[in-house]
Amino acid sequence: MLEVENLSVAYGKVNVIKSVSFELRPSLVALIGPNGSGKTTLLKAIAGMVPYSGEVLIDGINLRHIRVDRRTEYVTYVPPTISALPDMTIGDLLLSDSSADVALLERYVRIFGVERLLFRRIWEVSSGELERALLARGLARRSKVLLVDEPLSYTDVRYQLVVMRCLRRLANEGRVVVVASNQLNPLLNYVDRVLALKDGKLFINAPLKTGVDEDKLSELYGVKMKVITIDNIVDVVPLDEAKG
Numbered sequence: 278m279l280e281v282e283n284l285s286v287a288y289g290k291v292n293v294i295k296s297v298s299f300e301l302r303p304s305l306v307a308l309i310g311p312n313g314s315g316k317t318t319l320l321k322a323i324a325g326m327v328p329y330s331g332e333v334l335i336d337g338i339n340l341r342h343i344r345v346d347r348r349t350e351y352v353t354y355v356p357p358t359i360s361a362l363p364d365m366t367i368g369d370l371l372l373s374d375s376s377a378d379v380a381l382l383e384r385y386v387r388i389f390g391v392e393r394l395l396f397r398r399i400w401e402v403s404s405g406e407l408e409r410a411l412l413a414r415g416l417a418r419r420s421k422v423l424l425v426d427e428p429l430s431y432t433d434v435r436y437q438l439v440v441m442r443c444l445r446r447l448a449n450e451g452r453v454v455v456v457a458s459n460q461l462n463p464l465l466n467y468v469d470r471v472l473a474l475k476d477g478k479l480f481i482n483a484p485l486k487t488g489v490d491e492d493k494l495s496e497l498y499g500v501k502m503k504v505i506t507i508d509n510i511v512d513v514v515p516l517d518e519a520k521g
């Protein structure tokens with residue numbers, strides 16, 4: 278169980294996350310919202326990577342009381358990419374993580390098709406390949422809470438389904454899995470719950486059925502949104518009203 282209480286984050290004098298509170302049981306949760314609404318910042322704060330006010334508890338334990346070297350037992354933030362690319366191979370990158378479970382790492386390397394990339398330098402792989410390697414590394418940690426940032430932005434459609442199926446399975450096995458994404462399709466087909474941030478405030482916190490609401494989503498993104506459901510597949514389509 279993840280409890281976030283009155284969490285706020287400021288970069289300098291600018292408040293980016295504004296007193297956000299929610300509780301999540303083991304489940305798969307979409308974290309959506311416009312660019313700059315605070316999704317990445319919220320995930321990083323929960324993972325203790327940026328300073329915050331308020332509290333974050335996992336299974337009743339306040340993360341402020343957990344030593345930094347034990348934090349990965351509780352929470353892992355999986356980035357979509359790495360900004361400064363170190364001079365190492367993908368294999369070194371994966372093995373450099375002391376908190377990874379090696380058997381699990383091997384499994385995810387296989388599932389995400391990373392085997393043939395292990396001896397390549399980090400800058401010698403494509404964006405989607407790097408993203409898949411980072412996912413393999415992050416998911417191999419066995420953390421109780423997984424915070425996955427934009428896992429669908431570089432991956433192709435087949436791997437998008439592979440990634441979402443994996444995350445679904447981890448949630449079914451008892452983890453709290455939060456996926457921040459601007460890629461509403463296929464994200465919304467897999468999740469139990471929707472959280473949305475608008476200008477740093479929690480704007481939607483609802484189960485999928487009520488969370489995916491045309492009016493709410495239109496207000497969230499500032500464009501007209503249509504929800505289409507076919508054979509239990511949910512898709513959300515922005516309608517371009519300026520288009521003739």
Ligand SMILES: Nc1ncnc2c1ncn2[C@@H]1O[C@H](COP(=O)(O)OP(=O)(O)OP(=O)(O)O)[C@@H](O)[C@H]1O
Nearest residue numbers: 288289293310311312313314315316317318319459
């Ligand atoms: N290190 C930083 N220093 C100052 N401002 C920052 C920093 N990182 C992010 N911001 C600002 O904080 C706000 C929230 O950014 P954040 O990256 O959390 O948004 P996001 O919802 O993840 O957006 P996106 O959909 O583009 O990934 C934005 O206005 C951004 O410009």
Ligand SMILES: [Mg+2]
Nearest residue numbers: 316317318426
């Ligand atoms: Mg982001």
